[in-house]
Amino acid sequence: MALTEQEILAGLGKIINEITGIPAAEVTPEKSFVDDLDIDSLSMVEIAVAAQDEFGVEIPDDQLKNLKTVKDVINFIQS
Amino acid sequence: MSKDRVRVVVTGLGATTPVGGDVASSWSALLEGRSGIKTLTEDWVDTVPVKFAGPAAVDPATVIPRPEARRLDRAEQFALIAAREAWKDAGSPEVDPDRLGVVVGSGIGGITTILSAYDTFREKGWQRLSPFTVPMLMPNGPAGWIGLEFGATAGVHATVSACATGGEAVGYAIDMIRSGRADVVIAGGTEAAIHPLNIASFAAMRAMSTRNDEPERASRPFDKNRDGFVLGEGAGILVLESYEHAVARGARIYAEAAGVGYSADAHHIAQPEPSGEGVKKAIRRMLADSGLTGDDIKHVNAHATSTPAGDVVETVAIAETIGPHPLVTSTKSLTGHLLGGAGGIETVFTVKALHERIVPATANIDDLDDGVKVDVVYGEPRKLPEGRIAAVNNSFGFGGHNVAVAFVTL
8 A cells, every 4th residue: 555645745754844843834855965954964864664564665875875865765755 | 360361251151960850959968968869760770780879859851741752862952951050040031042152062963863763763763763763862052051041142162072072162252252252151061871781781780889778878988988980860961151241231240250170081981090190180170261270269160970990199289289188079979970971060160169168068078088188078067268259160071071160259
């Protein structure tokens, strides 16, 4: 059963809030992790590991660096 | 005293200790004789012979937001809390980043991070380690985070000399300002080592008190029945500044940091040199560096950790170099021993004592050791005289490190 974009977005919002303190409501699909949310590469690693637990989808390091926006992560998890 | 040397002053104080979450509450606890030592309730206490310690009076988790806290070792959390207080206390000075430095050390570094990360690694694998594991465990982490927070680019350093760490950090900061490398330096020490492995390891050295039935009475420097130190945690941080810089911005000045003396025992890796020769050298070098005489010094915050070996020898060294007259206290009787944090909080207390002209009493002295050669303050706090007076903080560490730092009223 595939998760909807809304479900993934809600899960990511929770994870990103937990790790960075950014309010979940600010985590919207068009946001860039680096430019908009000011998330550094170490925190991205934490987010990827937490997302793996939450959604059961492994994000390999070589894929992670291509995921620039929240939407990119949602697409990756849905694929 | 050399005339053209840069004068260094103290303009900010910060601390989080077993007796209070800031300087004001810690200081009033010391004056009221309130102990921060308590029985530990963690599951692991059954595995160690020492079942008490001095945990921080205010849990850093209640001060630092969780997203920030999860990437900081507990020692880094203490250091940041104390540094923020000291910086605010100094009036949040406007300073050119290239003229701002940091010298903050810890005795052991991020030991609880190391141990819990190793558990995570073994149980769940490398992928589950926090990507912040390395910056959390490195002993220069506290200095690095403080440097980041305040944008210090003159240089960020971490002294590591066991229980002399905080004192040496303050000394290094004085040298940094005198040598012209910085106008303002944030300096001190931090430690978060209340963990069964540390307690077991210190207990294996037979260095800790085992007075499990009376934890508040266990840290008793200078008392005949002292049986070892009591572990505490927290941080003490000062803002040091060139006199010129402080005056130019109209800062409140607590005291002048008049000088520092260092020595090393070269005797034994953990035992104090029995004649106190190393301590005497550090004090004499401090006198020479500061231009102060023994008579100027009216108060000493002693290193005195409540171990049978160290306390009395220190008083002999003070009496021989400074004289028998200074009011000597060991605030460790109430805070326990913060290891790398000790020199930080005790420097803060030395400056407070000088500024408020009162010396907190050493707690738990029922029977003063006959070998004590100085005027130890116990029972009640005692007042310091009016006029220009000086006070000294002593800090010594495993490895044979000795440091004495002198402060003088302006």
